[in-house]
Amino acid sequence: METELIKDETIPRILEWQIATVIKVRLETQSVKTFILALPNWMPHQAGQHYDVRLTTPDGYQAQRSYSIASNPEQKGEIELTVERLEEGEVSTYLHDILIMGDQVELRGPIGGYFVWEACMGGPLLLVAGGSGIVPLMAMIRHWRAAGSNVPVRLLYSSRSQEDIIYRDELERLRKDGEGLEVFHTLTRTQPINWNGYGRRIDMQMLDQVARPLGSNLKAYICGPTALVEGVANGLVALGIHAEQIRTERFGPTGTT
């Protein structure tokens, strides 16, 4: 079985559960943590894929959730999962409140092949995120950087407030590197004094300003709450982008920004 998994690379024949070990926990924002996990059967993933996390209580009750991979596939032997703590969340509250370094957790993946970007797919890339929808897009940005891709990338990222921006420092560093990443923030609830980003929900004018310089051949990836994804996808189509150039990952109704 094990040799078969290795042979099959990113397409495991059967999705096998494995026991990962938490090697580091990083606080990203007040309600978001990144868990760095060592995997005994690690395999390269595609940026945008996710892993299932399964929890089992002593009486046998199981809960599982799917989380996007935040790390790039060049980071071997481990993966990073960035998880937002949802007040009503069965799994995210456990991960946030209980799980610490050295703990073990059941995982299976990588899962999905549709909402993925690899350097060989080219660009230019338009990435649009709402809240923790940034996570799979960050994997794409990290992969873009690690693979030395030279396609232009523009990220439009909607958060509630400055404190809620996930990966803020890393995005700023990558932007300053001048390798072709441009980052546009919009803060929908509160904006700090002297804020020079956008300060409203994503609208047509904003989309047009961010997307237009990339031309009409861009590849768009949109991830976030369903309402945001719907609005952005429809907006891009109205701007003349073909539906086939747009890939979406909707979160459902939770986590509105």
Add this chain to the structure above:
Amino acid sequence: MDSMLFEETISLMLDGNALAVLLHELFDIEMTIAPVECDSCGRVGELGSLWAFAESPGYVLRCPACQNIVMRMTVTPNQTYLDARGAAYLRIPKRC
């Protein structure tokens, strides 16, 4: 359709890629990139690009172009029901 209901339905919508594990278990291969033709309007697109609804006893995949129900799946403890009458065809990738 009642417009309020439709808006509520839209807010529950996911993408076909949200059903990646279920489809993988069913077909024994990653299926979100498998092309499917809508039997109603003829749109061809990956399973991952369909609208997915999971807030029901089963799972429903709809065509994003015409809203036709392309596939329905229900999982019971011992079996999975797959109703694909809304698909003209499904191209399942061959394992290499």
